[in-house]
Amino acid sequence: MHDPPYLGATHRSTITARVDHEPLGVAAIDIEVVVGELTDCSEFGGSPSLLPCRRSAHRVVHRCRYAGRPEQAACRYVHTLGPGRLVSYRAVLWPVGGTPLTSNEVSHAGGAPPSQQQPLALPVRWERAAHPARRIDLGLFPDPAYTGGAADFAADLRRLLAGAFHGPGPLERDDRRLPLDSFNLWTSPPGAEAQGCVRRFQAGAAQVAAxxxxxxxxxRGRFDDCAAMALGGAGSVWTGDDHSAGRLLHQGAHFLFALQEVEGCDEAAPETAGGGHASDKHPSCSAAAEDMQGPVGEGCQRWKTDRDMARVPVPGSAPARAHEGPATGPHRACTEQRLTRCASSTCY
Structure with missing residues (x-):
């Protein structure tokens, strides 16, 4: 993984490769990195593209060696990203006396976005070699409320992704989070704005969102979050405290998987200051929650209609209540069923 996930300014980036358990012992880990200029692909003679290309690239191989045959190891490579960079990296594990193992390549953007007129989808985590139908493309758009600029957005993005997704390794697995390797994550230039259930995508952000x-x-506005009830839509997520990952899981269950609210809109768990709750009180959200019927099987059509199912996380509500996310317990089966179908491109 790389850190920060995305920062639209010149910064130092750290790529970390970890081995959780290698019975033969770890001899070395390579981190192979390719860095170049982020472009709209027009240099190849075609029309500009929303998905980025790269030119003037250079390759670096950073190797960490280990003595004593450790079963666990970590290797880190630190480099500086200037304006408009596209980075791709992968790790190679060299076991003691074994066959090398190579991870999937991951790409991300870094540095100030290029000033060209054509907007670009800026990858936060993009597996370029994966079949597009096997990944759900999720955009994470900054609202104009980010008056602190790129650094504030980067900090919130780091916290959000760490809490909402888990990696492929056995020590990373967590039923309360979503599998990172089922998603490509993106951001874009400014142009997205949310206020309650009203969401706007303008200029370049609208083209990327499409x-x-x-x-x-x-x-970071103080209003209730809201999401479309859809197999592919939009929602808002308040990032003003440490519980934003739970909100993304909650809202994403609505706007990615069409999973619905608990026991009707107005009977849902109480909203908190700034945090809010999808489909609470707002007529358009309530109507969508009542009318939407999911295409999956009985029992997954309406999210958490049985009272013995735990509620979604609502930070700040009564601690005595059970707080579980949409990927936990009975909801996990529904979410995984949707995730499997949607990642096979039968939804979007």
């Missing part, structure tokens, strides 16, 4: 499967507008 090619993605789902859109989350990250904001």
């Amino acid at each position: 090619v993605l499967d789902g859109q989350a507008i990250l904001h």
Whole structure:
């Protein structure tokens, strides 16, 4: 993984490769990195593309060696990203006396976006070699409320992704989070704005949003969050405290998987200051929650209608209540069923 996930300014980026358990012992880990200029692909003679290309690239191989045959190891490579960079990296594990193992390549953007007129979808985590139908493309858009600029958005994005997704390794697995390797994550230039159930995508953000499967507008405004009830839509996520990951899981269950609210809109768990709750009180959200019927099987059509199912996380509500996310317990089966179908491109 790379850190920060995305920062639209010149910065130092750290790529970390970890081995959780290698019975033969770890001899070395390579981190192979390719860095170049982020472009709209027009240099190849075709029309500009929303998905980025790269030119003037250079390759670096950073190797970490280990003595004593450790079963666990970590390797880190630190480099500086200037304006408009596109980075691709992968790790190679060299076991003691074994066959090398190579991870999937991951790409991400870094540095200030290029100033060209053509808007670009800026990858936060993009597996370029994966078949597009096997990944859900989720956009994470900054609201104008990010008055602190790129650094504030980067900090919130780091916290959000760490809490909402888990990696492929056995020590990373967590039923309360979503599998990172089922998603491509993106951001874009400014142009997205949310206020309650009203969401706007303008200028370049609108063009980027149109090619993605789902859109989350990250904001620091004090209003209730809301999401479309859809197999591919948009929602808002308040990032003003440490519980934003739970909100993304909650809202994403609505706007990515069409999972619905608990026991009707107005009977849902109480909203908190700034945090809010999808489909609470707002007529348009309530109507969508009542009318939407999911295409999956009985029992997954309406999210959490049985009272013995735990509620979604609502930060700040009564601690005595059970707080579980949409990927936990009975909801996990529904979410995984949707995820499997949607990642096979039968939804979007």
